[in-house]
Amino acid sequence: MTPSSLLVGIIVVPLAGAVLTPVIGGKAGKHAWTWATTVMVATSVIAAALVNQVARTGPFSAYLGGWERPYGIELRFDEFSASVAVICLLGLLAIVFSQKYAAKELPPARLGTYYTLLLLNLTGMLGFVVTGDLFNLFVFMEILSLSGYALVAISGERTAEMAAFKYLVMGAVSSLLVLFAIGLLYALTGSLNMADISDRLTGSAEVPAMLALALLTTGFMVKAALFPLHVWLPDAHAIAPSPVSAILSGLVVKTGLLGMIRVYQIYYGAKVLDLSSLNTVLVWLGAISIVMGAFFAIFQEDIKMMLAYSTISNIGYIVMGLGLASQYGIIGATVHIFNHALIKATLFLGAGALIYQTGYRNLSDLRGVGRSMPFTTAAISVGAISIVGMPPTAGFLCKWYIALGAVQAGHPVFGVALVFGALFIFVYYIRMVNSFYFQAPIHPEILEVKEAPLTMLAPVLILAALCLAMGLLGRIPLSFIEPAVTRLLGTLGG
Amino acid sequence: MVETQLVTSIVPPLAFVLPIIGAAGVVPFTANAPRLRKAALAAICVLEVIVAASFVPGVLSGSEYQTHLVQLTPRIWMYLHVDALGALFGLTASVLWLIALVYSFGYMEGEHRLGRYYAFFMLALSWTMGVAYAGNLLTFLIFYELFSLLTYPLIVHEETPEAMAAGTKYIIYILIGGSLVLLAIVFTFFLAGDQTLAAQGGLLALSMGKGKLVAVFWCFVAGFGVKAALVPLHGWVPDAHPAAPAPFSAVLSGVMVAAGSFGIMRVVFNVFGVALLRELDVMRWLTYFAAFTVVFAALLAVSQDNLKRRLAYSTISQMGYVALGIGLLGEEAATGAIVHIANHAFMKGALFLCAGLLIKRAGIRNVSDLSGIAQKMPVTTAAFAIATLAMIGTPPLSGFVSKWFLGLGMLDVGQPWYLAVLLGGALLAAVYLLPIVYAAYFRPPSAAVMALPERVGGEAPASMLVPLIAAVVLVIVLGIASSVPGMPLSLARLAAGIAFK
Numbered sequence: 001m002t003p004s005s006l007l008v009g010i011i012v013v014p015l016a017g018a019v020l021t022p023v024i025g026g027k028a029g030k031h032a033w034t035w036a037t038t039v040m041v042a043t044s045v046i047a048a049a050l051v052n053q054v055a056r057t058g059p060f061s062a063y064l065g066g067w068e069r070p071y072g073i074e075l076r077f078d079e080f081s082a083s084v085a086v087i088c089l090l091g092l093l094a095i096v097f098s099q100k101y102a103a104k105e106l107p108p109a110r111l112g113t114y115y116t117l118l119l120l121n122l123t124g125m126l127g128f129v130v131t132g133d134l135f136n137l138f139v140f141m142e143i144l145s146l147s148g149y150a151l152v153a154i155s156g157e158r159t160a161e162m163a164a165f166k167y168l169v170m171g172a173v174s175s176l177l178v179l180f181a182i183g184l185l186y187a188l189t190g191s192l193n194m195a196d197i198s199d200r201l202t203g204s205a206e207v208p209a210m211l212a213l214a215l216l217t218t219g220f221m222v223k224a225a226l227f228p229l230h231v232w233l234p235d236a237h238a239i240a241p242s243p244v245s246a247i248l249s250g251l252v253v254k255t256g257l258l259g260m261i262r263v264y265q266i267y268y269g270a271k272v273l274d275l276s277s278l279n280t281v282l283v284w285l286g287a288i289s290i291v292m293g294a295f296f297a298i299f300q301e302d303i304k305m306m307l308a309y310s311t312i313s314n315i316g317y318i319v320m321g322l323g324l325a326s327q328y329g330i331i332g333a334t335v336h337i338f339n340h341a342l343i344k345a346t347l348f349l350g351a352g353a354l355i356y357q358t359g360y361r362n363l364s365d366l367r368g369v370g371r372s373m374p375f376t377t378a379a380i381s382v383g384a385i386s387i388v389g390m391p392p393t394a395g396f397l398c399k400w401y402i403a404l405g406a407v408q409a410g411h412p413v414f415g416v417a418l419v420f421g422a423l424f425i426f427v428y429y430i431r432m433v434n435s436f437y438f439q440a441p442i443h444p445e446i447l448e449v450k451e452a453p454l455t456m457l458a459p460v461l462i463l464a465a466l467c468l469a470m471g472l473l474g475r476i477p478l479s480f481i482e483p484a485v486t487r488l489l490g491t492l493g494g
Numbered sequence: 495m496v497e498t499q500l501v502t503s504i505v506p507p508l509a510f511v512l513p514i515i516g517a518a519g520v521v522p523f524t525a526n527a528p529r530l531r532k533a534a535l536a537a538i539c540v541l542e543v544i545v546a547a548s549f550v551p552g553v554l555s556g557s558e559y560q561t562h563l564v565q566l567t568p569r570i571w572m573y574l575h576v577d578a579l580g581a582l583f584g585l586t587a588s589v590l591w592l593i594a595l596v597y598s599f600g601y602m603e604g605e606h607r608l609g610r611y612y613a614f615f616m617l618a619l620s621w622t623m624g625v626a627y628a629g630n631l632l633t634f635l636i637f638y639e640l641f642s643l644l645t646y647p648l649i650v651h652e653e654t655p656e657a658m659a660a661g662t663k664y665i666i667y668i669l670i671g672g673s674l675v676l677l678a679i680v681f682t683f684f685l686a687g688d689q690t691l692a693a694q695g696g697l698l699a700l701s702m703g704k705g706k707l708v709a710v711f712w713c714f715v716a717g718f719g720v721k722a723a724l725v726p727l728h729g730w731v732p733d734a735h736p737a738a739p740a741p742f743s744a745v746l747s748g749v750m751v752a753a754g755s756f757g758i759m760r761v762v763f764n765v766f767g768v769a770l771l772r773e774l775d776v777m778r779w780l781t782y783f784a785a786f787t788v789v790f791a792a793l794l795a796v797s798q799d800n801l802k803r804r805l806a807y808s809t810i811s812q813m814g815y816v817a818l819g820i821g822l823l824g825e826e827a828a829t830g831a832i833v834h835i836a837n838h839a840f841m842k843g844a845l846f847l848c849a850g851l852l853i854k855r856a857g858i859r860n861v862s863d864l865s866g867i868a869q870k871m872p873v874t875t876a877a878f879a880i881a882t883l884a885m886i887g888t889p890p891l892s893g894f895v896s897k898w899f900l901g902l903g904m905l906d907v908g909q910p911w912y913l914a915v916l917l918g919g920a921l922l923a924a925v926y927l928l929p930i931v932y933a934a935y936f937r938p939p940s941a942a943v944m945a946l947p948e949r950v951g952g953e954a955p956a957s958m959l960v961p962l963i964a965a966v967v968l969v970i971v972l973g974i975a976s977s978v979p980g981m982p983l984s985l986a987r988l989a990a991g992i993a994f995k
Contacts, residue, residue, distance in 0.1 A: 390643060391636040392566065400567075400632075400680065407684040415680060419673045426669055430662075437610075438650050438658065472572075475565040482568065 003053050004062035007075045010046045010084060011127045014039055018119035022112050029111030033099045036115040040095055043126070044088040050130075051082045055480060061132060069132070070196040076132030079484035080261055083129050083254070086338045090250055090345050091122040093459035094243040097349050100453050101356055105155060105241055114154055114241075121147040121247065128255050134182050135192045137262065141178065141223070141255065145171045148252055152240045163235035170232040174222035178259075181215035184208055194266055201270035209272050216263045217278065224256030226319050227289035230312045234296075237308035242352020245304060249311045249348055250341035257318055257337055261488075264322070268488060275325070282323030287417045289316025294424030298431075301362045303351045306428055307344065310387065313425055314340045320414060321402040329405025330485045335477050336398035339386075339470055343395055346383035346463035350376050353452035353460055360443070363432060368441030372449040375457055377436045379464035384429040386467040389422050394470035397478065498577075498693070498992070501552070503559040506574040506627050508545050509584060510637070512538050513620035517613040525609055532599050535612060539592040542619065546588040549581045550980055554988065560629060570688045572636070575629025577693070578989035579763070579832065582982055583756050584626035586836040587749045589968070590843050591619045593961040594741040600957035601741055601850050607651070614647045615742065618750075625753055630690045631679045634760065638675065638753070642668045642721070645750065648742045649734050660730075660737035667730040671720025675757070678713035681706070682765060691760060693992050695767015704774065707766075711776050714761040722754025723810040724817055725787040732798075735806035736859075740850025743802060747809040747846060748839035755816040755835060762820050763828075763993035772823060781821035785915045787814030792922035799860045801849045804926060805842065808885065811919055812838050818912065819900050827903020828990040829983075834896035836982035837884075837972055841893055844881040844965035848874050851962065855954050858942050861930055866939030870946050871953045875934045877966045882927040884969045887920045892972035895983060 001009070017039030025032030053060065059078035063069065095118060102114050124144025131137050149171065153164035186192055188208055189200035201209060218229070225233040237249050267275060293312030300306040314336070321333025353376045354369060355361050370377040386393035391400075399422060406415035441447060451457065470477065516538040524531035549559060553576065563572040576584070595615065602608060621641030628634035643665075650661035685706065686697040698707055720727045731751065735743045762771060771777050788811050795807035812834070819831025851874045852858045856867065868875040884891035897916060904912040953959070976983045 385643070391632070391639050392572070397567070399676070403677070403680045404684055407680060412681070416677060419677055420670075423669050423673060426665075430665060434650075434658070437647070438653050438661075440653070472564050472566065474567050479568040 001049065003050070003060050003077070006046055006050050006053070007062040007077055007130060008064070010043060010050060010130060011075075011123060013046060014043045014119050014123040014126060017043075018116050018123055021116040021119060025112040025115065028108045029113075029115065032112045032115040033095070036095045036119055037092070039119060040088065040092040040122070043122075044092055047084040047088040050077055051085045053077070054079060054082060058483070069193045070191045073136060074132035074193055074195075075130050076195070077130055079481050080258060080334065081129045082480065083258060083338060084126055086341050087122060087125050087129070087251055090247060090341055091118070093345065093463065094118070094246050094349070097246075097352065097456050097459045098241075098243045099455045101241065101243060101352060101456065104356065107156065110154060110156070114151070117147045117151050117154070118244070118247070121151060121252070125251055125255055129258055132194055133192055134185065134194050134197065137194075137259065138175070138179055138182055141259070142175060144252060144255060145175060145223075148248060151244045152236045152248070154244075155241060157239075159235075160239045163239045167232045167236040170222055170229075174219040177215045177219035177222075181212040181219065184212040184215070188212070194262060198266045198269035201266065201272050204272060206273060209270075213263065213267060213273065213278065217260065220256040220259040220263065221285075221319075222256070223259065224253050224315050224319070225312055226285055226315055227292045227312060230289070230293075233312060234305055234308040237311065238302060238304040242304070242348055242355065245308070245352070246345040246348035249308065250345040253311060253315060254337050254341060257315070257322070257333075260322060261334070265488060279323040279325050282319050283411070283414055286316045286318075286320030286323055287414060287421065289313060289319065290418065290421035291424060294421060294428070297428045298424070300428070301364065303354070303361055303363055303366065303432065304348065306363070306432070307347050307351060310425060310428075311344060313421070314344070314387070316421075317398055317402060317418065320418065321398070321405055324402070324405045324409040324411070324414065325489070326405045326409040327485060327489060328401050328408050330488065331478060331481055332398050332401025332405055334481050334485065335401065335474075338477060339394040339398060342463055342466050342470060343383050343387045346460060346467055347380060347387065349456070349463065350380035350383060350460045353456045354380075356456065357449050357452055358446055360446070363435045364442060366446070367435045367439045368446050369449065370436035372447050373451050376452050376460060379460045381433055381436070382464040382467050384433060386471070388426050388429055392468075392471040394467045394474075396471055397474045401478075498556050498558050501557050501559050503561060505545060505548065506559055506561045506576055507563060509542065509588075509623035509627055510620040512542050512545065513616040513623070516616040517620070521609050521613040521616070531612065535595060535616065536592070538616070539588070539595050539619070542588045542623070543585075543592055546581070546585040546623070549576045550585060550985065553578050553581045554979060554984060566632065570630070570632050572633050573629040573690060574627045574633065575690060576627050578985050578992060579756075579759060580626045580628075582832065582836060582985040582989065583752075584623055586839050586982070587619065587622045587626060590745055590748050590839050591622075593843060593847075593965050594744045597744070597847055597850070597958050597961040598739075598741040600955040601854055602739065605739070610647060611651055611739070614644060618645050618648065618745070622749055622753065625756065628691075630688065631682060631765070632688075634691075634757070635676060635679050638757065639672050641750070641753070642672055645746075649738050651739055651742070652737065654737075657737040660733040664730045664734045667720050667727070671717045671727070674713050674717030674720075678710050678717060681710045681713065685710070691764035692767070693764070694995060695764055695770060697765050698770060700770060700773055707770070707774055708776055711761070711766065711771075711774065714765070715758060715780060718754045718757035718761065719783075720754065721751060722758060722817060723751050723787075723813050724783055725790050725810065725814070728787070728791065728810045731810055732803050732806045735809070735846075736800055736802040740802075740846055740853060743850070744843040744846035747806065748843040751809055751813055752816070752835045752839060755813055755820070755831075758817060758820055759832065768823055768994055777821045777823050781818055781912070784814045784817035784821050785912065787811065788818060788915050788919040789922070792919055792926065795926040796922065798926075799862055801852065801859060801861050801864070801930070802846070804861060805845050805849060808845075808923065808926065809842055811923070812842070812885075815896070815900060815916070815919065818915065819903060822903055822907050822909065822912070824903045824907035825990050825994040826899055826906045828993060829986045830896050830899030830901075830903055832986035832989055833899065833982050836986070837892040837896045837969075840965050840968040840972065841881050841884045844877055844962060844969060845885070847958070847962045847965060848878040848881070851954055851958055854958070856943070856946055863940045863942035864930060865933045865937035866943045868935045869939065870943060873953055873959055874962070875931070877962050878934070879931045880966050881969055882931050884973065885927055886923045890973045892969050892976070895973055895976045
């Protein structure tokens with residue numbers, strides 16, 4: 001297989017899989033799970049081949065229909081696109097996890113729809129990260145957003161519909177902003193290809209370019225749920241079925257950040273504007289996000305609500321890293337995009353397993369569950385240790401690199417904010433661990449609960465193992481992403 | 495002195511791998527075979543002591559051992575390096591752990607959640623050994639944070655409201671301290687790049703800017719000071735010790751608090767280096783804090799009625815000696831500080847093991863109930879008396895050795911007025927510990943003691959008495975035979991000699 005056909009395949013395979021799910025899944029979605037798993041395995045193989053390719057040769061492109069840029073549609077695979085590997089891995093594990101979970105939580109008639117939407121959502125994300133065309137980017141963003149709204153609402157409960165509606169309104173506004181910005185850039189440059197826009201933007205009028213930048217940033221930051229644009233996130237992520245929460249919190253919000261990296265690639269290269277004031281705003285908002293997310297999380301009783309607020313803190317880390325615009329900061333932010341996906345998926349899937357087995361979702365109701373579900377709670381604890389940034393787990397790399405990045409950028413105070421902001425996050429994870437292990441159960445029957453079934457336990461344990469391994473083997477993702485960040489900052493000229 | 499040579503060896507990782515095998519490979523599978531579990535864990539701890547001791551002859555003859563483990567980032571390896579200071583700390587920790595483990599077999603009999611207790615007890619040993627042998631700052635940080643965090647289950651083990659509250663306090667203090675250490679390490683890394691801990695420091699240089707260096711130094715000291723219980727950062731110590739099970743209190747006081755002091759030593763000797771610190775002129779502030787700690791904590795200890803609380807304050811005071819010895823920046827004083835870590839570990843360990851026996855066998859937690867206990871528990875009382883004398887610094891017991899060197903060091907650097915602190919601390923130690931011994935032997939029995947039933951057989955199971963006696967024997971031997979090569983003093987001298995070369 002040539003790299004080009006692989007690039008096309010990573011979009012077409014899951015898309016075709018999604019379209020065919022209602023057909024192959026059969027009545028009441030009997031075979032939908034088997035089919036969706038098969039599709040994701042195939043997609044994962046393609047993703048692995050692509051990542052291998054980029055590691056060997058560096059970035060490469062595919063031109064649809066043989067039309068070179070700027071005339072045709074370009075699919076571009078660079079180091080940032082390697083997030084396809086994480087998307088596929090999490091997608092696969094979430095789908096495996098869904099087998100029992102969805103069958104219990106959802107009406108049977110909706111099972112087929114559920115897997116279709118999941119595959120569509122994953123297609124949207126895969127397309128989003130591999131496209132080189134700004135309008136395509138928008139289209140894929142819409143695919144993943146629309147399927148996301150539907151997935152939040154899929155249980156059909158009243159609260160779920162409300163949360164989905166809130167998510168939809170915010171999401172639609174952000175899409176509109178992005179679309180308007182794309183229109184502006186098209187008017188300015190006459191092109192929709194990102195690399196081409198970057199070239200042509202040089203020397204163009206400052207004000208429209210600045211407007212487009214502001215719109216793109218705002219749009220993507222709504223998607224990423226950066227404070228104060230986060231209001232849609234907690235409800236949507238907490239109320240969705242747990243595998244969907246894992247995907248939404250681990251991956252979907254990250255598309256906003258990956259979109260932001262694409263924006264940086266355009267604007268750093270174009271050198272049309274000085275981005276330092278934007279970066280200052282982002283660093284501050286990142287710092288505020290860390291603290292506010294942690295602050296709200298402390299007061300949550302619902303375990304999934306707590307995890308949802310924790311995502312806001314972590315988005316704060318990443319945005320801060322991007323805004324610092326130093327080598328270490330951006331490497332840390334990028335690697336945390338991947339690592340946080342693994343960690344948050346561990347936590348959400350683990351929480352899902354607890355809810356599935358016990359029927360409780362409040363921390364106080366879950367007291368004592370550590371005794372009856374030792375493996376799941378151990379995995380969640382590993383996730384918790386990792387997300388607060390304990391060495392040598394995956395979460396530590398982000399703290400280390402972004403703090404270094406803050407010093408490198410000459411703003412050590414943000415390093416201090418980062419490290420001490422993490423302490424707040426500790427507070428509520430300690431509460432969680434306390435209630436699992438060290439407090440007497442409120443509901444004695446929780447001690448009789450059985451450990452989660454294998455299709456749920458295995459994904460959680462695999463992810464927890466990755467949380468540890470990605471910390472010890474941090475060199476691999478770090479050295480993988482380094483050339484891309486050097487290139488990005490090289491275009492900045494610094 | 496012999497030139498040191500660096501030997502690449504596969505033995506150092508064993509020091510932290512062995513206890514992990516115990517925690518993950520033995521404990522979960524022996525829930526229904528308590529005897530097998532005890533035998534296996536004890537065997538692992540014995541092996542651990544052998545591993546730790548195996549470095550000593552080599553280190554004394556001028557070899558140091560290193561291992562590169564994994565590459566954490568493109569620039570930083572996880573790297574172990576056994577030098578004299580680390581070898582001494584590792585050996586002290588492993589021996590005290592063995593003693594406390596065997597004591598646990600008796601003390602924890604019939605307690606709840608034993609699997610969790612033993613697993614985390616072994617893991618704590620693993621992280622401590624990692625701290626001892628860490629060869630660069632990031633490796634140090636990894637083990638230091640793991641062992642700060644993963645001892646939480648041991649502190650809250652009893653799950654009583656007091657234990658939970660003490661645990662919360664512990665975790666808040668320790669996390670803030672850990673964050674400061676992390677920040678300091680980030681700064682050091684930024685200024686110096688990835689460098690291994692060097693024999694005479696020198697990672698940093700004055701050209702990097704005096705203000706920055708001073709900030710980094712205080713960041714380090716404040717961070718480690720939380721664990722080393724430097725006043726005013728000591729708040730968690732008096733609560734955590736009474737809450738934890740006695741064998742864990744022993745290692746908590748003996749080794750874990752000392753790990754903070756060990757961290758300060760690493761910073762002073764191996765990161766900054768003596769020469770740079772003399773130029774920065776920051777150490778005298780450290781000595782002020784340390785001197786205050788010695789006296790202030792000892793004064794507070796006098797008024798504590800809870801025995802374990804009183805001992806906890808005593809630990810704070812004793813760790814003040816260590817910080818004082820480091821702060822004076824003299825070779826003799828540093829020798830005293832380093833050797834005091836080892837000596838204090840066994841003295842305080844013995845005292846906490848006595849306190850545990852009193853709780854377990856007589857139900858006595860308070861000093862005021864101890865009168866006349868010598869009649870019922872003669873071995874425990876005798877052990878307590880010997881450890882008390884050592885703590886005060888009576889020759890020829892081990893406490894005397896460290897204080898002798900500290901005193902010599904004070905004269906050596908020309909600051910004899912610190913002798914007042916040294917003697918004052920010792921005097922106060924007599925005030926807060928000797929009355930206990932006096933009451934135990936010579937006062938009429940208290941109501942609590944009278945109420946104790948006449949025991950048939952010994953005063954406690956052998957699994958508790960033997961470790962206690964072992965600790966007391968060590969207290970005596972480390973005093974009498976302190977100048978024998980291979981004893982802590984020889985390693986401490988070597989370590990100080992290297993640092994001040």
